[in-house]
Amino acid sequence: MTKEQAEVKQQTKRILNRFGRKRGNLVPILQKVQGKLGYLPREAMLEIAEFLGIPAIDVYSVVTFYNQFRLNPPGKHSIRVCLGTACHMKGGYITLDAWKRRLCIDRGQTTPDREFDLDIVACVGCCVMAPVSVVDDKPQGKVEPTKVDGILLSFKLKKEKQGKESQ
């Protein structure tokens, strides 16, 4: 077992201690573990299965059924493009394309440098500002292809500034 895997096991165990061994706790457990680790690695799922005394495949089937759970590590910044009805009709799919083009990844993926991950959400409730992209949990309105470039540029500038300061 690698060090990283052992660490995942430890952290998962710590969370499990707070729960009863009840099947009904599976989803809340998964939510807590993902909240801590950012995603659900294999070791975490195995640990949870053992704790609840259920086959690992049952944990996997729940994880893959629900949209909330991720199997790959998140990026430093999360981009969620709203494809709710209002946003879609105002060009959300064009915005999604622009993100894909610029980040060179598909939805559900993370950039190789682990800076960004890209996914879609359904209506975040601010249809007034459609098309909406939720950037690091903050909904931003009127995100059209040019604004995608603007947002990415501001991240780049921030990173360069930090890089200079730390030198």
Next chain:
Amino acid sequence: MKTTGLQSVVSTFREIKSRAESQWQELCNSGKPVVMVGAATCGRAAGALGVIRAIKDEVKKHKLDCPVVEVGCMGHCYAEPIVIISKPGYPPICYGHVNKVIAERLIREFILGDDPCLEFVLGALEANELVPSLSDFPRARFEKKIILKNCGHIDPEQIEHYLANGGYTALVKALQMPPEVIINEVGRSGLRGRGGAGFPTGQKWEICRNAPGRPKYVICNGDEGDPGAFMDRAILESDPHSVIEGMIIAGYAIGARYGYIYVRAEYPLAVHRVRIALRQARKLNLLGKNILGSDFSFDIRLFQGSGAFVCGEETALIASLEGEPGIPHHRPPYPATDGLYGKPTLINNVKTLAYIRHIIDNGAEWFASTGTEESKGTAVFALAGKIVNTGLVEVPMGTTLRQVIFDVGSGMQNGKRFKAVQIGGPSGGCLPESALDLPIDFDSLTDAGAMMGSGGMIVLDEDDCMVEIARYFLEFTQRESCGQCTFCRLGTKQMLEVLDEITKGQGRIEDIDMLSRLAEDIKAGSLCGLGKTAPNPVLSTLRHFRDEYEAHIKEGRCPALMCRDLIAYYIIPEKCERSCDACVGSCTTEAISANKKRIKVIDQEKCVKCGTCLSACPPQYNAVVRLSPPSEVPASK
């Protein structure tokens, strides 16, 4: 219940209420100015948190004694961030589109000075001589707020605000009534479930009460999976106690011991506020063991849904509470007799439960006096799309669609022409202009091919393609299908492929018949409501907008100029201004360049049809156009 127990309930509550009332009086009538900021998700997305910070800083800077309160969503989401200022000597005034600069000015000029900054006013909350009030707005004539009444006017994180505004009196009243009488009252009110299907609530409660098995459960369905709806979220964020009170009354009426509020994890603020509300209710013993000293015990837990549309279906929701994938079961048995862990379980929608306290407080007749013969009370809609006043509205059942869209919603944005209104989300349909005079109630909408659904209402204009919206919803249901029924799993996939081809101009005329046939089969061959209603968006657009399907198929043309494979962007050389380079700079793929005469030309190979150049081209030139079919673009010379 024994009378001695009841007396203590009443007196305990009287104490709680009077304490809350004095807190509220302290806030509202102590001669201090009060600032309220709408900080539900819609407000926050528009920058409400920055506004709050700016206000607090300014208040501090001038050493003002002026409480700043976070409230929920008033429903005027188009004007967020919204600030309400109550200053003695003035009516409470509501300001719209407030940014940091305006916020600081309001504090300096209105609170510190005496200028109410009329240029930023949306309206006053009470009739007065100075500013027009919101109730003078044309829309006020059509609105009737019951469950949205508190939203945006109280701090959802303070139970005292709810108590001081009539909260939990219905619970106390209910605890003094025999459960059968409560159920009878709810039944006579004519309340029907607001989760979509419109099942009579009283009847459901009665079945559940009479079902054998213990413990019984109450579940509040706040899954709200319709991708264009946000009413339930707004209520949970703005007035969570109204839903909790409804649940406790339901629990008492059916004899339940536990309740669950199922909220989707994508609604973090709603989750947060419900959690706080539960804690506060427990602390005052409005929840928990021996509520207010009575012999009724009831507690509620919060459960976060993990984002699956099908989990809004009641049996799937129960499966997911039990830790299983959310796959629906066959009904019957219905959850009312055989639900969570096999026990009788009452599932009601957020809005359904929010009505309960008003029905108990004001009586069945009062509730039934609003609405139509078959659909009583009010309807809550989330208005979105190409409409001026996006936001939440509550109107009596029986109001026409035209009144909602044109009077309450103030009509279409940018003077565009109305084309259709999509109601009921993925299970609903698109209705054309000719259906606008239909009264809104459960039955007329279903007859017209749409559905009341959960209350999402998206208004579409001439730029929206009806084939595309049908394709959009089908893509959604196809993705969200749990996969258990063959017709739902494969049928929706096949319909989606056909629609994909049509929007790409590769459809055949026979496809239209095939779509209708597939739709009928999917409806007949699916177990749950997801599959049974999935074809509705296609059927309703085929019924009302068949000509658009035909234009795509026969002419390769998208009449709304939306489907990307069927349009091309083109710069009209005669209109293009030689000294202007706006589009060149705006293009995200460097597809535009200037020719020898400095006229801009789009390289169709590189163009991804994102439309940025169209918005970049200055209105005085208006040189960029969309053409459909793409062959309309003249060959370059």
